[in-house]
Amino acid sequence: xxxxxxxxxxxxxxxxxxxxxxxxxxxxxxxxxxxxxxxxxxxxxxxxxxxxxxxxxxxxxxxxxxxxxxxxxxxxxxxxxxxxxxxxxxxxxxxxxxxxxxxxxxxxxxxxxxxxxxxxxxxxxxxxxxxxxxxxxxxxxxxxxxxxxxxxxxxxxxxxxxxxxxxxxx
Amino acid sequence: xxxxxxxxxxxxxxxxxxxxxxxxxxxxxxxxxxxxxxxxxxxxxxxxxxxxxxxxxxxxxxxxxxxxxxxxxxxxxxxxxxxxxxxxxxxxxxxxxxxxxxxxxxxxxxxxxxxxxxxxxxxxxxxxxxxxxxxxxxxxxxxxxxxxxxxxxxxxxxxxxxxxxxxxxxxxxxxxxxxxxxxxxxxxxxxxxxxxxxxxxxxxxxxxxxxxxxxxxxxxxxxxxxxxxxxxxxxxxxxxxxxxxxxxxxxxxxxxxxxxxxxxxxxxxxxxxxxxxxxxxxxxxxxxxxxxxxxxxxxxxxxxxxxxxx
Numbered sequence: 001x002x003x004x005x006x007x008x009x010x011x012x013x014x015x016x017x018x019x020x021x022x023x024x025x026x027x028x029x030x031x032x033x034x035x036x037x038x039x040x041x042x043x044x045x046x047x048x049x050x051x052x053x054x055x056x057x058x059x060x061x062x063x064x065x066x067x068x069x070x071x072x073x074x075x076x077x078x079x080x081x082x083x084x085x086x087x088x089x090x091x092x093x094x095x096x097x098x099x100x101x102x103x104x105x106x107x108x109x110x111x112x113x114x115x116x117x118x119x120x121x122x123x124x125x126x127x128x129x130x131x132x133x134x135x136x137x138x139x140x141x142x143x144x145x146x147x148x149x150x151x152x153x154x155x156x157x158x159x160x161x162x163x164x165x166x167x168x169x170x
Numbered sequence: 171x172x173x174x175x176x177x178x179x180x181x182x183x184x185x186x187x188x189x190x191x192x193x194x195x196x197x198x199x200x201x202x203x204x205x206x207x208x209x210x211x212x213x214x215x216x217x218x219x220x221x222x223x224x225x226x227x228x229x230x231x232x233x234x235x236x237x238x239x240x241x242x243x244x245x246x247x248x249x250x251x252x253x254x255x256x257x258x259x260x261x262x263x264x265x266x267x268x269x270x271x272x273x274x275x276x277x278x279x280x281x282x283x284x285x286x287x288x289x290x291x292x293x294x295x296x297x298x299x300x301x302x303x304x305x306x307x308x309x310x311x312x313x314x315x316x317x318x319x320x321x322x323x324x325x326x327x328x329x330x331x332x333x334x335x336x337x338x339x340x341x342x343x344x345x346x347x348x349x350x351x352x353x354x355x356x357x358x359x360x361x362x363x364x365x366x367x368x369x370x371x372x373x374x375x376x377x378x379x380x381x382x383x384x385x386x387x388x389x390x391x392x393x394x395x396x397x398x399x400x401x402x403x404x405x406x407x408x409x410x411x412x413x414x415x416x417x418x419x420x421x422x423x424x425x426x427x428x429x430x431x432x433x434x435x436x437x438x439x440x441x442x443x444x445x446x447x448x449x450x451x452x453x454x455x456x457x458x459x460x461x462x463x464x465x466x467x468x469x470x471x472x473x474x475x476x477x478x479x480x
Contacts, residue, residue: 049434049436052434053410054398054402054408054410054432057434137431137434139430139431140427157455157457158427158430158435158454158455158457158458159435160430160435160454160455160457160458160461161455161456161457161458162457164435164436164457164458164460164461164465165457166456166457166459166460
């Protein structure tokens with residue numbers, strides 16, 4: 001049961017994927033909670049933190065066409081996403097082959113465990129809006145690039161690089 | 171958006187003169203060519219006056235890429251914990267000296283603890299002080315919040331932040347330095363314990379009494395945020411909320427990253443503790459740097475502090 005004014009219920013421990021999916025599904029159905037955090041910016045994805053406690057953080061992400069995360073992982077966090085507007089294309093990294101791609105349209109949810117390496121791209125004409133929940137709260141992430149010799153390179157970054165980027169400091 | 175260091179110390183000339191005139195701790199003693207600080211409960215410290223030269227400090231700000239430094243009283247000296255007739259002239263000398271510094275320096279107001287004066291704080295905020303700095307030992311138990319309620323109410327009403335810094339209260343001023351202990355002993359024992367007590371006392375009594383007060387705990391609150399699992403095992407709840415901050419003073423990337431994991435990056439602000447320790451690059455990435463040095467201080471401090479000073 002959610003207390004009045006608190007957008008998500010209190011959890012006593014880290015959430016599993018099913019619980020994370022319930023959190024984003026529930027929030028998706030309460031636009032009064034997330035709509036004030038939507039910021040449309042053609043230049044970049046915009047991130048607003050909707051909730052953070054010791055077990056869970058929840059973000060509202062606003063995307064325009066072509067915005068792309070690049071391949072990344074979430075270190076020890078698992079997550080769930082509800083798409084509430086537009087379309088998000090998710091690609092899961094496959095070694096030696098094309099990524100496994102899935103389209104997530106408005107009204108759908110998906111989840112992933114901490115072992116997943118994926119990228120997400122906005123793939124619709126107008127804006128896309130998605131609600132992301134992570135447990136334990138996002139801390140460090142891995143980003144992936146291909147080196148000159150074709151080898152896969154992982155860089156460990158703070159979640160701030162992704163969700164509190166420098167170019168949004170102003 | 172200005173790059174801000176929320177935690178530096180600088181003893182302005184009037185304060186140095188007042189400390190040199192004293193015959194009891196805390197005092198400055200001339201030793202040969204140099205000066206020594208003698209204070210309650212700690213060993214003697216050599217003092218390099220160049221560390222408190224505003225012109226040299228401005229160069230240090232440039233070297234560290236800092237637009238504005240918020241200068242705090244050196245609370246461990248125990249000035250604020252002295253009887254009011256002794257504390258008054260020293261505190262006045264500190265405020266007078268800070269007010270004359272170049273515009274890139276802003277002061278945290280010092281609060282005399284024997285007779286905490288909310289009207290004096292109101293006037294200091296009018297004069298441009300950023301907020302009030304209070305000794306952790308004076309906010310280390312729920313009952314302390316009743317004693318200092320009038321001062322904290324001024325901060326809350328004015329939208330000015332509280333800075334909790336390690337240091338004694340009138341009750342703890344008599345602490346002694348253990349025989350054989352190295353000089354860093356108090357900083358690693360009493361200060362850490364005291365910041366932990368202040369963090370938890372704020373959760374229990376400070377936040378409920380002052381729901382809109384912005385607060386910053388120095389030195390990562392003595393790593394108190396990392397005690398959350400131990401707290402939860404005893405039925406306590408964490409203080410973490412959007413108006414509560416910790417500064418990074420004298421810690422490095424490991425401790426700072428651990429606290430980011432617990433509190434999130436939005437709760438940390440850059441505080442160097444210059445000249446006690448040198449400011450260092452945390453090497454946690456540009457985004458963490460920008461959050462700690464620009465965006466988060468802008469949320470802790472009044473809006474005008476985030477404008478780059480001329």
